[in-house]
Amino acid sequence: MINKIVESIEAAVADIADGSIILIGGFGTAGMPFNLVDALLAQGARDLTIVSNNAGNGETGLAALLKAKRVRKIICSLPRQTDSHVFDGLYRAGEIELEVVPQGNLAERMRAAGAGIGAFFCPTGYGTLLAGDRETRVIDGRNHVLEYPIHGDVALIKALKSDRWGNLVYRKTARNFAPVMATAARVTIAEVSEIVELGALDPEAVPTPGIYVQRVVRVDAKMAVAA
Amino acid sequence: MINKIVESIEAAVADIADGSIILIGGFGTAGMPFNLVDALLAQGARDLTIVSNNAGNGETGLAALLKAKRVRKIICSLPRQTDSHVFDGLYRAGEIELEVVPQGNLAERMRAAGAGIGAFFCPTGYGTLLAGDRETRVIDGRNHVLEYPIHGDVALIKALKSDRWGNLVYRKTARNFAPVMATAARVTIAEVSEIVELGALDPEAVPTPGIYVQRVVRVDAKMAVAA
Amino acid sequence: MQRMTREQMAARVAIDIPDASYVNLGIGLPTLVANALPKDCEIILHTENGLLGMGPAPAKGKEDWDLINAGKQPVTEVPGSTFFHHADSFAMMRGGHLDICVLGAFQVSEQGDIANWHTGAPDAIPAVGGAMDLAIGAKKTWIMMEHVTKDGQHKLVKQCSYPLTGKSCVSRIYTDLAVVDVTKDGFVAIEIIPGLSLEELSNLTGAALRDGRAEK
Amino acid sequence: MQRMTREQMAARVAIDIPDASYVNLGIGLPTLVANALPKDCEIILHTENGLLGMGPAPAKGKEDWDLINAGKQPVTEVPGSTFFHHADSFAMMRGGHLDICVLGAFQVSEQGDIANWHTGAPDAIPAVGGAMDLAIGAKKTWIMMEHVTKDGQHKLVKQCSYPLTGKSCVSRIYTDLAVVDVTKDGFVAIEIIPGLSLEELSNLTGAALRDGRAEK
Numbered sequence: 015m016i017n018k019i020v021e022s023i024e025a026a027v028a029d030i031a032d033g034s035i036i037l038i039g040g041f042g043t044a045g046m047p048f049n050l051v052d053a054l055l056a057q058g059a060r061d062l063t064i065v066s067n068n069a070g071n072g073e074t075g076l077a078a079l080l081k082a083k084r085v086r087k088i089i090c091s092l093p094r095q096t097d098s099h100v101f102d103g104l105y106r107a108g109e110i111e112l113e114v115v116p117q118g119n120l121a122e123r124m125r126a127a128g129a130g131i132g133a134f135f136c137p138t139g140y141g142t143l144l145a146g147d148r149e150t151r152v153i154d155g156r157n158h159v160l161e162y163p164i165h166g167d168v169a170l171i172k173a174l175k176s177d178r179w180g181n182l183v184y185r186k187t188a189r190n191f192a193p194v195m196a197t198a199a200r201v202t203i204a205e206v207s208e209i210v211e212l213g214a215l216d217p218e219a220v221p222t223p224g225i226y227v228q229r230v231v232r233v234d235a236k237m238a239v240a241a
Numbered sequence: 242m243i244n245k246i247v248e249s250i251e252a253a254v255a256d257i258a259d260g261s262i263i264l265i266g267g268f269g270t271a272g273m274p275f276n277l278v279d280a281l282l283a284q285g286a287r288d289l290t291i292v293s294n295n296a297g298n299g300e301t302g303l304a305a306l307l308k309a310k311r312v313r314k315i316i317c318s319l320p321r322q323t324d325s326h327v328f329d330g331l332y333r334a335g336e337i338e339l340e341v342v343p344q345g346n347l348a349e350r351m352r353a354a355g356a357g358i359g360a361f362f363c364p365t366g367y368g369t370l371l372a373g374d375r376e377t378r379v380i381d382g383r384n385h386v387l388e389y390p391i392h393g394d395v396a397l398i399k400a401l402k403s404d405r406w407g408n409l410v411y412r413k414t415a416r417n418f419a420p421v422m423a424t425a426a427r428v429t430i431a432e433v434s435e436i437v438e439l440g441a442l443d444p445e446a447v448p449t450p451g452i453y454v455q456r457v458v459r460v461d462a463k464m465a466v467a468a
Numbered sequence: 469m470q471r472m473t474r475e476q477m478a479a480r481v482a483i484d485i486p487d488a489s490y491v492n493l494g495i496g497l498p499t500l501v502a503n504a505l506p507k508d509c510e511i512i513l514h515t516e517n518g519l520l521g522m523g524p525a526p527a528k529g530k531e532d533w534d535l536i537n538a539g540k541q542p543v544t545e546v547p548g549s550t551f552f553h554h555a556d557s558f559a560m561m562r563g564g565h566l567d568i569c570v571l572g573a574f575q576v577s578e579q580g581d582i583a584n585w586h587t588g589a590p591d592a593i594p595a596v597g598g599a600m601d602l603a604i605g606a607k608k609t610w611i612m613m614e615h616v617t618k619d620g621q622h623k624l625v626k627q628c629s630y631p632l633t634g635k636s637c638v639s640r641i642y643t644d645l646a647v648v649d650v651t652k653d654g655f656v657a658i659e660i661i662p663g664l665s666l667e668e669l670s671n672l673t674g675a676a677l678r679d680g681r682a683e684k
Numbered sequence: 685m686q687r688m689t690r691e692q693m694a695a696r697v698a699i700d701i702p703d704a705s706y707v708n709l710g711i712g713l714p715t716l717v718a719n720a721l722p723k724d725c726e727i728i729l730h731t732e733n734g735l736l737g738m739g740p741a742p743a744k745g746k747e748d749w750d751l752i753n754a755g756k757q758p759v760t761e762v763p764g765s766t767f768f769h770h771a772d773s774f775a776m777m778r779g780g781h782l783d784i785c786v787l788g789a790f791q792v793s794e795q796g797d798i799a800n801w802h803t804g805a806p807d808a809i810p811a812v813g814g815a816m817d818l819a820i821g822a823k824k825t826w827i828m829m830e831h832v833t834k835d836g837q838h839k840l841v842k843q844c845s846y847p848l849t850g851k852s853c854v855s856r857i858y859t860d861l862a863v864v865d866v867t868k869d870g871f872v873a874i875e876i877i878p879g880l881s882l883e884e885l886s887n888l889t890g891a892a893l894r895d896g897r898a899e900k
Contacts, residue, residue, distance in 0.1 A: 041536070043540075091596055114594045118601030121554040129778060130778035138600050151360075179764045186519070190517050190553065191553070218410070218413075223736050225728070225781050268734075268770075269756035318813050332809055339809075341811065345778050348773075349774060354563075371816065408550060419769070452566075
């Protein structure tokens with residue numbers, strides 16, 4: 015029998031190794047798996063590479079992980095925000111490595127990792143600093159840049175509901191990166207507000223089939239606050 | 242006001258030009274837009290390139306279009322089937338051009354067309370006849386083949402329901418290629434069993450947002466029969 | 469002459485958005501266009517964090533922090549809206565399905581290059597968000613910005629001095645002084661605010677400016 | 685010796701599929717494995733036309749032609765199943781998320797190459813379907829086929845003479861005579877049916893065959 019429900023959030027993150035590449039869902043606070051990030055902080059893994067849209071807000075969640083010096087490198091589209099002072103300080107002090115990736119490339123590169131695409135050409139970023147020394151090619155008269163997949167060792171994501179097979183559904187724009195990250199990581203761990211019976215989810219409306227999810231833990235929702 | 246509902250199926254296909262590339266949904270008979278294909282036959286466009294998983298079954302639908310000599314070329318994964326005699330005859334007589342594409346590449350190449358990807362490397366077909374003289378590259382120790390998008394002038398697809406914005410939902414495995422083709426064509430025309438009020442579809446469960454659909458026509462369902 | 473207010477600029481942009489368009493309004497100034505859209509039109513707003521059919525801000529106290537826009541402000545959904553994940557959302561943009569994208573900018577060049585993500589200052593932390601995807605994704609990329617900086621520097625320029633966001637992608641610029649098309653022959657003013665001459669506008673523009681006004 | 689029947693072959697394959705596996709069973713012989721899966725296990729079947737959680741064939745008269753498998757036969761859905769479109773379905777396969785794919789074949793080489801889509805006959809109409817994606821997509825690709833052709837030709841060979849479906853992708857072969865692993869040192873028999881010696885099996889095999897049986 016398949017049962018991906020893990021009883022404690024500590025157990026869910028227990029085996030995350032030092033040096034792992036961790037994909038963390040969320041766009042601002044929407045869809046941010048605060049409980050899992052807190053559990054990762056408590057767990058103690060270090061020398062992490064974090065892939066997430068932002069580089070932490072305020073003092074909690076990802077910002078707390080940064081503040082505790084657990085993160086070697088961050089790959090994101092928008093590190094600088096009004097409340098990204100923890101990241102800003104580390105970056106200016108040279109204590110964290112940063113790779114800025116256009117948001118669409120961030121999503122598409124993780125999609126490629128999940129879909130078995132070895133690399134892809136796309137126009138985004140052509141002729142800009144962020145294309146760096148990447149290979150370029152004119153296709154159909156348009157300039158393209160070659161982009162490679164971003165694979166994760168672990169994805170930490172938040173969903174609304176799950177069944178014991180790990181089928182996940184989301185709520186509104188809190189969906190954002192989670193379904194893509196779930197496909198791109200070897201181990202995907204989801205925190206959810208509700209566990210439902212197998213068969214209770216509409217099979218026509220499951221953005222993340224359970225094949226992409228290894229562990230699910232039910233949490234009491236933390237109140238999301240403005241970014 | 243946006244209203245993509247077209248009153249007659251003849252009007253829906255009226256402007257399809259000779260020489261068009263037509264993406265036709267369906268896997269066997271599931272999701273096959275029989276009414277639109279019949280309307281295209283009646284409309285008279287010729288010298289068409291058809292992109293579809295199969296090359297027609299029996300004497301109806303796509304097979305009828307082939308039989309009427311409207312199709313110059315077909316791009317598909319599985320032309321030969323137990324009941325593909327119309328195609329088989331034309332092919333053996335040298336009266337139709339065939340490009341066989343692995344089914345996953347067929348889907349991914351249309352996805353690329355819809356997603357603004359100029360080309361992508363993937364392992365499927367490496368070292369086989371179907372890789373032909375395509376560019377290859379070793380990425381991460383694995384052999385890959387470079388594949389290009391398949392764009393359509395028109396997509397003909399079948400869905401279960403639509404609203405006047407063209408938001409489409411499907412039924413079970415009749416979904417298959419339709420959402421991908423809708424993104425890959427300049428003009429997507431959908432036949433549906435039911436038109437619903439705007440707002441009646443669950444916004445969390447719409448595989449094809451209306452932005453990908455230009456015209457919708459309601460039809461009485463034809464009984465699907467075994468392939 | 470009287471410079472246009474931000475609201476007037478938004479109203480001016482809104483006039484040019486056809487009914488039934490799919491539109492993405494960038495963070496900052498372009499966001500104001502949403503309030504100026506004609507009520508008798510259906511213009512469908514895309515926000516790249518996964519919603520097509522974005523509605524106005526909710527009433528105070530009705531905020532839902534699972535329903536936000538790309539600027540991370542609470543929004544609403546309209547009937548007919550759809551949610552999707554980030555890769556699907558950017559595929560929608562990057563695949564050329566949006567009719568219009570309206571962006572703010574630091575600089576726009578006469579080739580249609582845009583710089584809007586980075587001042588190039590040595591101590592700046594780079595942060596691009598979706599800007600590079602937005603710049604090149606839509607069928608038309610429009611810019612909405614002041615004609616010159618607060619201290620009078622040109623923002624319409626021969627070559628962007630700031631790091632580029634995208635090359636040759638801007639087709640039109642709406643400023644507080646004019647509407648300027650970006651053509652293969654460079655900048656063409658198609659509207660200028662009352663009381664300002666083409667010559668005066670040219671002096672505020674860092675590249676050649678041709679006159680393309682229907683009525684002169 | 686008594687060759688295994690098709691049902692016995694299916695039962696033998698089923699034994700090796702762990703509980704909680706995600707599996708794609710190819711068209712033809714592998715389809716029989718579905719009936720042989722242990723009832724006390726949850727093994728989730730994928731069909732590449734857009735369903736994860738495929739159930740058995742429906743009762744006669746209960747066919748739903750919107751609910752079919754890759755062989756276009758009516759199937760059912762089990763509780764917990766999910767539907768998705770073709771690109772998502774092949775991404776699931778090509779991205780390496782399926783644990784096991786079981787395929788039929790014309791030939792398998794000692795390098796693990798598979799030929800199963802085309803006889804190479806000059807009048808044959810090529811038709812590949814999902815075979816090339818299936819061959820290289822899953823974590824493990826297993827083959828289920830007769831050990832030799834009806835007229836006694838080898839199907840386990842040094843080099844495939846038929847056009848390839850995929851290179852170096854097969855890890856194990858289940859035949860009516862044996863279970864053969866494909867290793868970097870070539871074919872290794874890990875089981876042989878009673879009454880057949882390794883030497884006899886070797887004569888029916890078109891490449892070197894090593895003995896890997898735990899009990900000899």
